Amino acid sequence: MPSNQSAYVILGLLSIQPNLSGYDMRKMIRSSVGYFWSESYGQIYPALKRLVAVGLIAPGNSVATGRKQRQAYVLTEPGRARLRQWLALPFQNDPPRNEFLLKLFFGREAAPEVSIAHVRDLQERNRRMLANLLEIEASAQAGNPPNPHFPYWMLTLSLGKTLTRAALDWGEAALTELSALEGAVLSTAPAYGKRPKKQGAESGKQVRKKHGSIRSKARGAK
Amino acid sequence: MPSNQSAYVILGLLSIQPNLSGYDMRKMIRSSVGYFWSESYGQIYPALKRLVAVGLIAPGNSVATGRKQRQAYVLTEPGRARLRQWLALPFQNDPPRNEFLLKLFFGREAAPEVSIAHVRDLQERNRRMLANLLEIEASAQAGNPPNPHFPYWMLTLSLGKTLTRAALDWGEAALTELSALEGAVLSTAPAYGKRPKKQGAESGKQVRKKHGSIRSKARGAK
DNA sequence: TGGGTCATGTAATAGGTTACATGATTGC
DNA sequence: GCAATCATGTAACCTATTACATGACCCA
Numbered sequence: 001m002p003s004n005q006s007a008y009v010i011l012g013l014l015s016i017q018p019n020l021s022g023y024d025m026r027k028m029i030r031s032s033v034g035y036f037w038s039e040s041y042g043q044i045y046p047a048l049k050r051l052v053a054v055g056l057i058a059p060g061n062s063v064a065t066g067r068k069q070r071q072a073y074v075l076t077e078p079g080r081a082r083l084r085q086w087l088a089l090p091f092q093n094d095p096p097r098n099e100f101l102l103k104l105f106f107g108r109e110a111a112p113e114v115s116i117a118h119v120r121d122l123q124e125r126n127r128r129m130l131a132n133l134l135e136i137e138a139s140a141q142a143g144n145p146p147n148p149h150f151p152y153w154m155l156t157l158s159l160g161k162t163l164t165r166a167a168l169d170w171g172e173a174a175l176t177e178l179s180a181l182e183g184a185v186l187s188t189a190p191a192y193g194k195r196p197k198k199q200g201a202e203s204g205k206q207v208r209k210k211h212g213s214i215r216s217k218a219r220g221a222k
Numbered sequence: 223m224p225s226n227q228s229a230y231v232i233l234g235l236l237s238i239q240p241n242l243s244g245y246d247m248r249k250m251i252r253s254s255v256g257y258f259w260s261e262s263y264g265q266i267y268p269a270l271k272r273l274v275a276v277g278l279i280a281p282g283n284s285v286a287t288g289r290k291q292r293q294a295y296v297l298t299e300p301g302r303a304r305l306r307q308w309l310a311l312p313f314q315n316d317p318p319r320n321e322f323l324l325k326l327f328f329g330r331e332a333a334p335e336v337s338i339a340h341v342r343d344l345q346e347r348n349r350r351m352l353a354n355l356l357e358i359e360a361s362a363q364a365g366n367p368p369n370p371h372f373p374y375w376m377l378t379l380s381l382g383k384t385l386t387r388a389a390l391d392w393g394e395a396a397l398t399e400l401s402a403l404e405g406a407v408l409s410t411a412p413a414y415g416k417r418p419k420k421q422g423a424e425s426g427k428q429v430r431k432k433h434g435s436i437r438s439k440a441r442g443a444k
Numbered sequence: 445t446g447g448g449t450c451a452t453g454t455a456a457t458a459g460g461t462t463a464c465a466t467g468a469t470t471g472c
Numbered sequence: 473g474c475a476a477t478c479a480t481g482t483a484a485c486c487t488a489t490t491a492c493a494t495g496a497c498c499c500a
Contacts, residue, residue, distance in 0.1 A: 005321065006459085012328035033327055036320040040461055045481055047359050069468090070479065073415050080331075087332040091321040091340055093347070098258040099227065099313040101381065105255055106234035107374040109302075110309040115374065118313055139374070150404055152329040152337065159323065168389035181373055196485050228487085245451050264487055267453055291496085292451065 003092065006043045007051055009033075011083040014075040016149060020059045021070040021089055022048055032153075035133065035160050048073060112182045114177065123171040130164045133157055223313065229273055231255075233305040236297040238371060241282045243292040248406055254375075257382050270295060277322045278304055294331065334404045338397065345393040354385045355379055 013025050020028070021045045029039050052058045056079035060072045075083070100122055107115040137157050140150075235247050243264045251261050273279040278301035282294045289432040297305070319341070322344055357377050362372075 003459085005319070005324070011326070012331070015328065015331045019392065021479075022481090029362050033324065034318075036318050036323040037316055041479095041481075042461065042463095042483095043459080055314060083328070084332055087325055087337050090343060094320050094322075096256075096258050096260055097227070098316050101236070101258040102227070102231065102255065102380050103309055104374055105312050105378050106237065106305070106309060107377075108371045109234070109237045110306055117253050121312055149330045152326055152400065155329075155396050155399065156323050158328050159389070161331070161387050162392045163385055166384050167381070170384045172379070174377050177377065183273065225487090243451075244453090263451095263453075264489065264491095265487080339492095441447095 004047075006039055006047045008045055008083065008086050009037065009054075010044070010051060011079055011086075014057060014073060015080060015083055019072040023070060024072075032136075033156075035129070048058065051079070055079075057081070068221075074077060109156045112178050116178045116182070118177065119171055119174050121170060123175075126164050126168050126171065130161065130168070133160050133164065136213060137161075171205045226269075227394045228269045229278075230305065230308050231261060232266070232269055232273060232295075233278065233297060233301055233308075236279060236295060237302060237305055243294045243400060247293075254358075255428070256405040257351070258378070273301070277301075288372065292426065334400050338400045338404070341348075341393055341400065342395050343412075345390060348386050348390050348393065355382045355386065359383075373405055 009029065010025060013020060013028055017028075022041065025037060026041060029037060030088055049059070052073070053060065055076055057073045060074035100118060103118055104115055107118075137154075140153065140157075180206050230246060231251065235242055235250055239250075244263065247266055248261060250262060251259060270279070274281065274295070277298055279295045280298050281297035322340060325340055326337055329340075358378075362375065362379075
């Protein structure tokens with residue numbers, strides 16, 4: 001019961017533009033649908049082989065466009081049929097996992113400043129996101145007149161903008177509320193300074209190394 | 223380099239309420255953070271064992287609450303420290319995968335009605351989502367006065383409502399635009415009826431069986 | 445006494461990222 | 473000639489869901 005979404009992205013891209021190589025696809029995915037989709041080479045290349053094997057795509061005119069000989073692919077008729085069939089199926093709920101919200105939910109275990117930092121971080125990311133979306137939109141508008149995919153692409157962009165703006169609005173309000181909490185902490189919050197501050201394990205701008213494994217060093221009951 | 227988010231959810235839940243069993247946790251996750259998080263037993267139970275092994279949690283008062291003896295757990299001091307440490311780390315971007323947007327992006331390959339159906343579907347899901355969030359909010363308000371977690375929980379709920387409402391607004395506009403497209407199809411769309419309709423493979427309410435594998439039946443060039 | 449659901453757990457499998465390996469080609 | 477990047481691919485590893493197995497307890 002593989003859902004094999006990667007395969008359908010490939011079919012979809014080839015329906016828009018034939019003769020793409022795996023490398024091209026990765027690039028296109030990043031630049032066009034990167035806001036809501038991602039694929040790694042580890043997915044793309046094996047998927048291409050499988051798709052050729054089952055006849056949904058075929059090796060195409062592998063034009064050596066300046067660069068090295070790249071293996072390009074085209075959609076076959078069965079491939080196009082399969083794409084349409086998939087398009088007509090109800091979409092799946094994306095598995096809901098939002099680490100930001102999870103940390104906010106557990107926020108009272110930390111000082112309010114921690115949550116404030118997260119919200120500020122979110123705001124920054126969303127501002128960048130919005131700028132990015134607007135840029136894409138502008139470059140798309142500038143282009144050519146008669147692209148039939150356009151209305152659909154604009155709709156996806158539009159949802160992105162709408163959600164990002166809404167999140168930004170929420171962020172402002174959230175910062176206000178969290179600031180209010182900052183004052184009231186004395187009475188309700190857990191004892192942060194329980195033990196005398198040993199190592200300064202909290203630096204302002206922390207970097208997530210490789211993300212720490214939970215398996216390593218329990219270092220509790222010695 | 224495991225991120226092991228499942229483990230942190232467990233720590234977080236135990237920081238809110240001690241003496242939870244794996245079963246309890248699954249239930250709590252569904253009812254409280256279900257909007258933005260999920261865990262399966264296949265994750266929870268092994269994680270519990272690992273966490274005990276490294277001393278971040280410990281078997282607690284396994285009260286046989288009416289039911290069978292359930293193994294409950296409590297947070298240890300190292301566990302609490304670890305949770306706080308994790309909370310202070312920057313949050314990760316959730317991998318962006320939204321099948322709805324993907325289908326909409328490739329929408330022109332299908333008839334506009336297909337995209338319209340998807341948007342309507344989305345609207346329905348979002349209406350249910352919003353109702354659900356409001357319900358949670360109401361039941362939370364009704365409860366008890368002095369819960370220090372409250373402000374944080376309300377913030378997560380608030381973001382949920384904001385985003386869902388924004389998506390619903392977008393949906394209305396999107397439906398209007400897609401209807402407009404419906405008329406203009408004749409000139410621009412690909413030939414849907416290319417082959418004479420063989421089997422009625424398109425029923426109105428399709429059910430995703432098990433989601434079809436891309437590996438099975440290419441059934442094209444016979 | 446037997447069905448339902450509570451509760452814990454494991455195995456199989458899918459899905460995905462990361463890191464690495466390997467050349468070819470272009471531009472300097 | 474050499475560095476950078478283009479391009480393809482693979483192996484290792486994690487993460488996650490699903491399906492299944494098992495047994496206890498409650499209630500009718």
